[in-house]
Amino acid sequence: KTGMPDADMQEKGFVNHMADEEQRAGGSSRAGKQLPEGEKKLHEAVCVLLVELCERFTFFGIVCNMILFCTARLGYPSHQAAMVNMCFVGTSMLTPVLVGWLAEYLVGRTKLVCICMFLHFLGTALLPVVSFPFEDVHIDRRHVLLTLPKREQKIVFYFALLTASLGIGGIRAIVCPLSAYSLEDCGPKELLSFFNWFHWLVNLNSAVVFVSISYIQQSVARNLGFLIPFVSGLMAMITIHMVRGEMIYKPKTDSSLLTIFGVIFSALKMCCVRHRYFSTAMPSWLDHAKEHHGGHYSETQVEGTKSLARLFPLFTFQILYRTCIMQIPSGYYLQTMNSNLHFGGFVLPVAAMNVISIVPLLILVPILECINSWLFSSKDTGHSPTIYIVVGHLSAALSVMAAGFSEIHRKHFPQVEQTLSEELLLVSSMPCFHLAPQYVLLGVAEALVTPSCSLLSFWLVPERMRGISMHFLALFNGAGCFMGALIVQTAHAGTQGSWFPHLLHEGKLERFFFFLASLMMVNTLGFWAIAHRYNNLHEDCTNGFRGSLPGEKLLKHEKAIKHYNSVLESSPLLSPVEKT
Numbered sequence: 001k002t003g004m005p006d007a008d009m010q011e012k013g014f015v016n017h018m019a020d021e022e023q024r025a026g027g028s029s030r031a032g033k034q035l036p037e038g039e040k041k042l043h044e045a046v047c048v049l050l051v052e053l054c055e056r057f058t059f060f061g062i063v064c065n066m067i068l069f070c071t072a073r074l075g076y077p078s079h080q081a082a083m084v085n086m087c088f089v090g091t092s093m094l095t096p097v098l099v100g101w102l103a104e105y106l107v108g109r110t111k112l113v114c115i116c117m118f119l120h121f122l123g124t125a126l127l128p129v130v131s132f133p134f135e136d137v138h139i140d141r142r143h144v145l146l147t148l149p150k151r152e153q154k155i156v157f158y159f160a161l162l163t164a165s166l167g168i169g170g171i172r173a174i175v176c177p178l179s180a181y182s183l184e185d186c187g188p189k190e191l192l193s194f195f196n197w198f199h200w201l202v203n204l205n206s207a208v209v210f211v212s213i214s215y216i217q218q219s220v221a222r223n224l225g226f227l228i229p230f231v232s233g234l235m236a237m238i239t240i241h242m243v244r245g246e247m248i249y250k251p252k253t254d255s256s257l258l259t260i261f262g263v264i265f266s267a268l269k270m271c272c273v274r275h276r277y278f279s280t281a282m283p284s285w286l287d288h289a290k291e292h293h294g295g296h297y298s299e300t301q302v303e304g305t306k307s308l309a310r311l312f313p314l315f316t317f318q319i320l321y322r323t324c325i326m327q328i329p330s331g332y333y334l335q336t337m338n339s340n341l342h343f344g345g346f347v348l349p350v351a352a353m354n355v356i357s358i359v360p361l362l363i364l365v366p367i368l369e370c371i372n373s374w375l376f377s378s379k380d381t382g383h384s385p386t387i388y389i390v391v392g393h394l395s396a397a398l399s400v401m402a403a404g405f406s407e408i409h410r411k412h413f414p415q416v417e418q419t420l421s422e423e424l425l426l427v428s429s430m431p432c433f434h435l436a437p438q439y440v441l442l443g444v445a446e447a448l449v450t451p452s453c454s455l456l457s458f459w460l461v462p463e464r465m466r467g468i469s470m471h472f473l474a475l476f477n478g479a480g481c482f483m484g485a486l487i488v489q490t491a492h493a494g495t496q497g498s499w500f501p502h503l504l505h506e507g508k509l510e511r512f513f514f515f516l517a518s519l520m521m522v523n524t525l526g527f528w529a530i531a532h533r534y535n536n537l538h539e540d541c542t543n544g545f546r547g548s549l550p551g552e553k554l555l556k557h558e559k560a561i562k563h564y565n566s567v568l569e570s571s572p573l574l575s576p577v578e579k580t
Contacts, residue, residue: 054236055171060209064351072423077502079492082330083485090481095169097471116170117237123164124233130157195451200365210354263289263305315476317527322480324396338504339432357443364447385452386531392448397520399441404513
């Protein structure tokens with residue numbers, strides 16, 4: 001076999017693409033009679049961002065006090081409550097990948113988004129059923145005691161979390177995918193700016209949630225706390241219904257997760273066969289999957305998989321980093337819950353301490369914008385944000401180490417009684433603000449790592465592979481959440497509850513933090529050793545790495561002609577200054 005069939009397929013794909021472009025151009029010109037193009041784009045941007053913020057509001061509202069709810073209302077030990085929280089966050093990261101695949105191959109996008117909206121509504125509506133105080137019901141002047149048995153309460157709780165996470169996945173994958181923000185023509189500088197401000201907005205939203213909802217859940221109206229995620233989810237559904245035609249984005253379907261896995265398995269199979277019977281050397285082991293080497297996939301598919309495989313080391317080193325970040329809603333939350341929350345006669349919400357980790361991010365993003373503008377101003381060298389990732393990983397390791405020392409320091413204070421969610425607890429008299437350094441360090445880490453990883457995952461692959469690349473990043477981030485739950489369970493079981501105890505003053509939680517910090521230091525050194533692979537974005541962009549495929553060269557040539565013949569076009573859908 002030769003490369004001629006591939007060339008024919010690419011030529012046909014290019015012709016079809018040109019026809020689709022003309023059809024879209026005609027459709028947009030007809031639509032322009034009803035609404036100007038600029039106003040339409042702004043309308044779509046506002047709607048997508050509004051739904052994104054509503055969905056995140058719902059998500060953070062569920063997460064912010066889940067540990068307190070599990071321990072105080074469901075009677076879970078501390079390590080199980082932490083595991084439930086981490087597993088829910090991990091599931092919410094993985095479901096967009098699953099729902100995105102279902103939308104492409106099994107269920108229509110419009111039908112699936114309706115199903116996901118219903119699941120989201122169902123999940124957020126069932127959570128108040130678990131938390132509602134059934135003891136305060138009066139019928140015909142008689143006090144009636146209504147109780148939901150613990151077993152049924154837990155079943156409803158888990159079912160609500162599962163349906164809510166599936167609904168969250170549908171909204172993120174179908175209504176608010178990253179490709180809906182029209183980033184195709186952005187360079188590295190604009191992309192990093194977008195990811196910085198997107199992350200800034202999401203964290204500003206989460207700060208509002210952690211302060212408001214956590215206080216409502218924990219204080220006078222704590223049983224109404226889960227009603228707020230329900231109302232927020234309802235707002236998101238109404239917004240989707242109002243602007244459904246503009247918001248349901250249809251991404252390109254040139255590649256899929258199944259294709260990527262198929263190329264990998266085919267290459268592995270052919271490698272085994274050739275290693276046993278032949279000794280032919282190839283530039284890459286993935287080349288065995290190509291049709292003219294005996295595989296079943298075209299050169300375009302294999303080359304795209306090779307560009308994605310280059311990012312696998314980057315993804316792998318994010319797993320343990322995500323485990324450290326997940327200490328905020330687990331280990332750090334338990335430390336704060338067992339510290340003195342009284343401040344000037346006012347009892348602070350436990351989850352409000354999370355705001356301390358968000359403040360550094362809100363401050364750093366404008367500073368990083370200035371630094372990036374200076375670093376990307378040079379045309380000769382392509383700046384890569386790998387140094388941000390290394391420093392961020394180091395900051396995460398130092399944060400977990402500081403948590404260990406804070407735990408030792410916390411135990412030196414005498415114990416006092418403190419009421420949380422109508423439960424009387426014996427806690428350390430150490431003010432909770434003594435834990436601020438570990439929160440600040442993790443906030444710095446998030447400001448440096450998350451936008452940089454998003455940029456590398458988005459920029460270092462061909463355009464048609466960008467959605468798949470972001471899906472893989474989400475898969476590895478979700479794996480980090482489940483890895484955190486596994487480490488907690490292993491530490492608890494292996495030390496008979498000493499390293500992750502239910503009552504912190506009776507155990508050695510600091511040893512768990514020191515162990516995790518040592519793992520994170522090794523992880524940081526490992527990434528630093530391979531960071532040079534992603535050092536030069538400018539070289540990858542100009543020397544043909546991303547445009548090495550014939551089909552992409554044709555599409556880029558077409559874009560260049562259109563740009564040359566067109567007047568000055570508007571900026572991307574969300575400018576970097578405006579900025580998940």
